[in-house]
Amino acid sequence: MTTLSPYDSMSPVARAAYRSQAAAAEIAPLPRAVKDDTLLAVADALEVRTSEIVAANAKDVARAREAGTSEAIVDRLTLTPERVRAIASDVRDVAALPDPVGEVVRGSTLPNGIDLRQVRVPLGVVGIIYEARPNVTVDAAALCLKSGNAVLLRGSSSAYESNTALVRVLRDAVGGAGLPADAVQLVPGEGRDAVRELMRARGLVDVLIPRGGASLIRTVVEESTVPVIETGTGNCHVYVDADADIDMAVEILVNSKAQRPSVCNAAETLLVHQDIAPAFLPRALDALAEAGVTVHGDARVLAYAKDSAATVVEATAEDWDTEYLSYDIAAGVVDSLDKAVAHIRLWSSRHTEAIVTNSQQAARRFTQLVDAAAVAVNASTRFTDGGQFGFGAEIGISTQKLHARGPMGLPELTSTKYIVTGDGHVRR
């Protein structure tokens, strides 16, 4: 589709992507053992060169502190020797995972005798645009290498020194192991222009995965001509059905909301069937109050709040649409399961939706009607996670329907090709 301009007249970003393509072609056919040895060399190099990495990171941290960045964000940015060891350990874990490349997804002998096989192959060049945490640099590179892809990394400018040091170590180790160092590259250039060029590099970049806040993801989704995998926005609901175990419902609600409120699989809205509201809501409000959660309730929830120690404020329509990522939750009472489903259809970001119920019929209807990457029955929304699902690692959680939906592990970083083998077969 895309006619490429000659290398000399390409932008620096396009040149980097062009070199990524060349590297991708080299690593795509490599067998698992070569890729695993490279990953182990990467892990060793991260440990050997920890002080260089931590020193570079200290510059980013100092700059962030000077700029008055919040301690929570400074903490996410900070690399200690211990954290570098943990990152290296994660790379070894990726090496231990099965290689998706070469898996025969389907195969048959056609009536005419042709052998047909559909085989997993790498995507090619994967672009990742991400925010503060420098561990993503290594995680993403390790997952891409394992799946035979080259990676083009675009981290946050606030982590520039850290990412530069990490990528230097990664490239040295990859090159030292005999693979093309260009399999791991930082997107050159600064600011939005470089990101814009990356988003227009269709034909040179095979997929872009934005990881971060909603506004970053929206920008990439709307402006990119490179295919995008949308990740991570989670306006997740917990629906407590008429026929639910109240202890279980309270525990799942509090866990979904408060076990780690800053992540995409945390619950943001509670919906309660009107029949169970009198028994459930007082208990739930107390438990949320104890967990430090502010409730943004509709009129019916507010009516239960009078006798509660809970902090309950009046919800507006905006609350139904809000991914708080904080100790806040919207809450409403619904007339029926179908009303809950309709509310979820209207406001959900289609990440994870949970029902708590003892009714087999209700569980079945909810899982059939709710359209989301994951639907949980009598389980916390917090389980939607590559690690929890047993994938070993994840590159993100897709909230789109094409290619990959939900936690993305190594197979989601692959495409397929058909191998059609005959003995001189022609079509009549």
Add this chain to the structure above:
Amino acid sequence: MTTLSPYDSMSPVARAAYRSQAAAAEIAPLPRAVKDDTLLAVADALEVRTSEIVAANAKDVARAREAGTSEAIVDRLTLTPERVRAIASDVRDVAALPDPVGEVVRGSTLPNGIDLRQVRVPLGVVGIIYEARPNVTVDAAALCLKSGNAVLLRGSSSAYESNTALVRVLRDAVGGAGLPADAVQLVPGEGRDAVRELMRARGLVDVLIPRGGASLIRTVVEESTVPVIETGTGNCHVYVDADADIDMAVEILVNSKAQRPSVCNAAETLLVHQDIAPAFLPRALDALAEAGVTVHGDARVLAYAKDSAATVVEATAEDWDTEYLSYDIAAGVVDSLDKAVAHIRLWSSRHTEAIVTNSQQAARRFTQLVDAAAVAVNASTRFTDGGQFGFGAEIGISTQKLHARGPMGLPELTSTKYIVTGDGHVRR
């Protein structure tokens, strides 16, 4: 991601898409029997109302003739009673195919006892933008209904009367069977504005599939914010290896090029290993001449053309990039298999690439290194087709790497969701 404006303030296209979403939600959970009965009712209705359809089509045909349209295109536009019967028969074939929805793609019990299942679900609303042939209207609707999707159809203005009549019949039959008629809609409005609105209906349309010429597909790929599945551009190569059976190579070459030159899986370039060129090329040029094919040859091919009856013209760089879709083929001699692979990497549209060889090593290297939806060994490029692959039907042939690659059958019109079932599980 998308905040929807209220229905009243939506554009006509967005309103149609909004109604498609409502219809999609209704048909997504329907069991196979209901969908199959609806498809059989559609097939019956097409036969019962054939004269209405043929009469509408006659208006399009008359208009096309007045406009001086070529007879080949008029023929593709024309519906006869026999062709309508064939279309109805295709709908019955779709009814007979297995339903992809509900298939458990993977499932396991996690160490903590949670049951995890990944289940196929419909995509939702599928938009199809296509050119002249009105049979696509019915094919696409049948495949979408079978896979539980609503379809938004945007045909060519040259087939407006035909498509309007067909969709009227489809909607009557779908509604008569008790399903929402809005599961099948034409995109309202005329001209490019309507297409542009369709391409911006992110959040209302789940996927857009352009079917047609390269310029239509390029426009949709570049301008759409709705996720796109790119289809159908085929700059396919036949590579004749040093160690090939010459009879087989000639037969595969002629079949790949000339069995049906106007389709995307026809070959557009021949590459010949230099060692076999003296024995192969004279035979190949004669056979191509007999099939009426003009050869656009490089200097080395031209040298063999002197003693041939073949029509051979000098190739320019543009020829390597051309999808002729006609009785023309580019041809070049290469020094090695790796040079053939490099040529293909540079010019291929990544649809179908074929090697003819007796060497196991060459076949293995070619299939590993060539990056395409399909790689054929000792078989014609013409086999890359949903029908040939045994999929029963196809909605198009994807030449992209995300979501679907190669012929797309019913499973490619689905996404998945994870069902996470516990007994009150919370995350620690």
